[in-house]
Amino acid sequence: DESVHQLLAIASFAEKMVIPAGCAVKVRDDAPLETCCIIGCGVTTGTGAAVNTADIQPGDSAAIIGCGGVGLSILQGAAIKGANPLIAIDPVLEKRELALSLGATHAIDPFNEDLKKTVREITGKGVQFAFEALGSMKTINDAYSILRPSGEAIIVGVASLHEKYELPVANLFAEKEFRGSVYGSSRPKRDLPLFVDWYMEGKLKLDEVITKRIKLEDVNQAFEEMSRGEGARSVIMFD
Numbered sequence: 001d002e003s004v005h006q007l008l009a010i011a012s013f014a015e016k017m018v019i020p021a022g023c024a025v026k027v028r029d030d031a032p033l034e035t036c037c038i039i040g041c042g043v044t045t046g047t048g049a050a051v052n053t054a055d056i057q058p059g060d061s062a063a064i065i066g067c068g069g070v071g072l073s074i075l076q077g078a079a080i081k082g083a084n085p086l087i088a089i090d091p092v093l094e095k096r097e098l099a100l101s102l103g104a105t106h107a108i109d110p111f112n113e114d115l116k117k118t119v120r121e122i123t124g125k126g127v128q129f130a131f132e133a134l135g136s137m138k139t140i141n142d143a144y145s146i147l148r149p150s151g152e153a154i155i156v157g158v159a160s161l162h163e164k165y166e167l168p169v170a171n172l173f174a175e176k177e178f179r180g181s182v183y184g185s186s187r188p189k190r191d192l193p194l195f196v197d198w199y200m201e202g203k204l205k206l207d208e209v210i211t212k213r214i215k216l217e218d219v220n221q222a223f224e225e226m227s228r229g230e231g232a233r234s235v236i237m238f239d
Helices: 033-040 042-053 068-079 093-101 115-123 137-145 169-174 190-202 216-227
Strands: 062-065 085-088 106-107 126-131 146-157 178-179 211-214 233-236
Touching: 033 042, 033 126, 033 211, 033 233, 042 068, 042 190, 062 068, 062 106, 062 137, 068 085, 068 093, 068 126, 085 093, 085 115, 093 106, 106 115, 106 190, 115 137, 126 137, 146 169, 211 216, 216 233
Parallel strands: 062 085, 062 126, 085 106, 126 146, 146 178, 211 233
Antiparallel strands: none
């Protein structure tokens, strides 16, 4: 016998699931579920990080490190809130181009450009908000390094829980801060219907983020593509 566990006590890759009634959120009847399904996790995690955790205000500068599904959702939340400049950071050209089409004002290839220097050329002193959406100790350090004094590095990506981050004491006197963001600091009954409305109103672009629709039997291939940095979001279609 083999124990089978549900992801986060709900389900994973399942057509149907049993949940407590209090965990169900009603959304508008005309919302296409084959698209709005990605709001359930990645979009809310990312958009919420910009809208709720950071509470970006018009004119705040922001940078997103990692432009996968979550990173692009952070970017869109920041764009909706009026962040400017809004910088997308990713080594993959297609993702940088997608980020620019979704509201980024600038895009940086961190493998071929001096990240800190380029961000300062764009912003003057660094960004007010730097979002890390990869879960890497290197990119967590990069996020902190591109902040302006009193800026905030918001960690959305999940690194190994055994990792430790060491910060020189001298850095504290620039009043830069670290903050974690879990599920976009969201309240699902408030935020999920709001994000669906934003999609239906054309503010939140979801169709553009879904780069592939697959069958359940293709899920392993989708994971391999994701590990290579290909695409942004795949949706499993049950026929």
